[in-house]
Amino acid sequence: MPAPDDVLATLAPGRSGPVRPLGEGWDNLVWAVGDDLVLRVVKDPDPTVKRATVERDVALLAFAGRHSTLAPPRVVAADPEAGALLTTRVPGVAAVESGRLDTSALADDLARFLTALHAVDPVLAAGVVRPDPDSAEVWLAQVGEEYAAVAGDVAPDLRAPVEEFLGAAPPPPAQDLVFCHNDVRDDHVMVDPASGRVTGLIDWGDAVLGDPALDLATVLTDFGPAVLDRVLDGYLRPREAGLADRTRWVARRRMVEDLAWRIRTGDEPGGRRTSATLRRLLAD
Numbered sequence: 001m002p003a004p005d006d007v008l009a010t011l012a013p014g015r016s017g018p019v020r021p022l023g024e025g026w027d028n029l030v031w032a033v034g035d036d037l038v039l040r041v042v043k044d045p046d047p048t049v050k051r052a053t054v055e056r057d058v059a060l061l062a063f064a065g066r067h068s069t070l071a072p073p074r075v076v077a078a079d080p081e082a083g084a085l086l087t088t089r090v091p092g093v094a095a096v097e098s099g100r101l102d103t104s105a106l107a108d109d110l111a112r113f114l115t116a117l118h119a120v121d122p123v124l125a126a127g128v129v130r131p132d133p134d135s136a137e138v139w140l141a142q143v144g145e146e147y148a149a150v151a152g153d154v155a156p157d158l159r160a161p162v163e164e165f166l167g168a169a170p171p172p173p174a175q176d177l178v179f180c181h182n183d184v185r186d187d188h189v190m191v192d193p194a195s196g197r198v199t200g201l202i203d204w205g206d207a208v209l210g211d212p213a214l215d216l217a218t219v220l221t222d223f224g225p226a227v228l229d230r231v232l233d234g235y236l237r238p239r240e241a242g243l244a245d246r247t248r249w250v251a252r253r254r255m256v257e258d259l260a261w262r263i264r265t266g267d268e269p270g271g272r273r274t275s276a277t278l279r280r281l282l283a284d
Helices: 004-011 047-067 103-118 136-148 156-167 213-223 225-234 243-264 268-283
Strands: 019-024 028-033 037-042 075-079 084-088 178-180 189-191 198-201 208-210
Touching: 004 019, 004 028, 004 037, 004 075, 004 084, 037 047, 047 075, 047 084, 103 178, 103 189, 103 198, 103 213, 103 225, 136 156, 136 243, 156 243, 156 268, 213 225, 213 243, 213 268, 243 268
Parallel strands: none
Antiparallel strands: 019 028, 028 037, 037 084, 075 084, 178 208, 189 198
16 A cells, blocks of 8 residues: 555645544544544555445535534545545544533534434435445344354453343334434544534444434443433434334444454453443443
8 A cells, every 4th residue: 555645645736744643444544634634545455445435435425514513524635546535634632532521512412413414315315325234133143243252251240131132132123214424423523622512523434324223322322321311302303113222222232342342352441441331231
């Protein structure tokens, strides 16, 4: 893979600034360019995958910019053949890093955001995202396999309730699918470090047409039940029967999945945080 400075020189001649690593996800390598830009390069070496991923992300971020009440990154330049995308950097710090988070304002902002996002015409959204590809049963089987591989390292008091959850049938699926960000987590919600107010939302790559519970569940796992309750107070969309049950189920499933990943990668502090969240969710 070319050096990020070389990618930047080809992608956006004239753009400059120190380039420093921001991280690595499943699909991308990411660098900060100066203080206001982000360079992302697709890791997959297949040119077809590179091109399709960048073209999808360009369309998705433009669509999000028209419909989201929380600012997404804006595309500055794209090179589909190189799998490279240059975007603006949403100002602020991730909520998880903020020592001054205004949770009341956060909940009100998320309520407005989810009301607007879930109201988007699904026919229009289908032009940029696909329906959530896996059923709850498929997810349950996959997460069960991931958990089984690390079960011996799970805290003893969690094993029985997790295994009971994995052995139970999931709730009936949603009938009406909506445009979901699908990853409204505390490392993707950006906030002003001085005021604690939300400045935007990043990482739209997992967006789908799916159950509203996909977005509500991450509010529950990462910000807690009090924030979720206030979000729901301001959530002005019709609520399909069973939404609360599906939200709790998705939250539990995601935390079991997250715990397995943290154990597998040796992230002990993250594993302790996830275990604490999972205890609360399974006791609910």
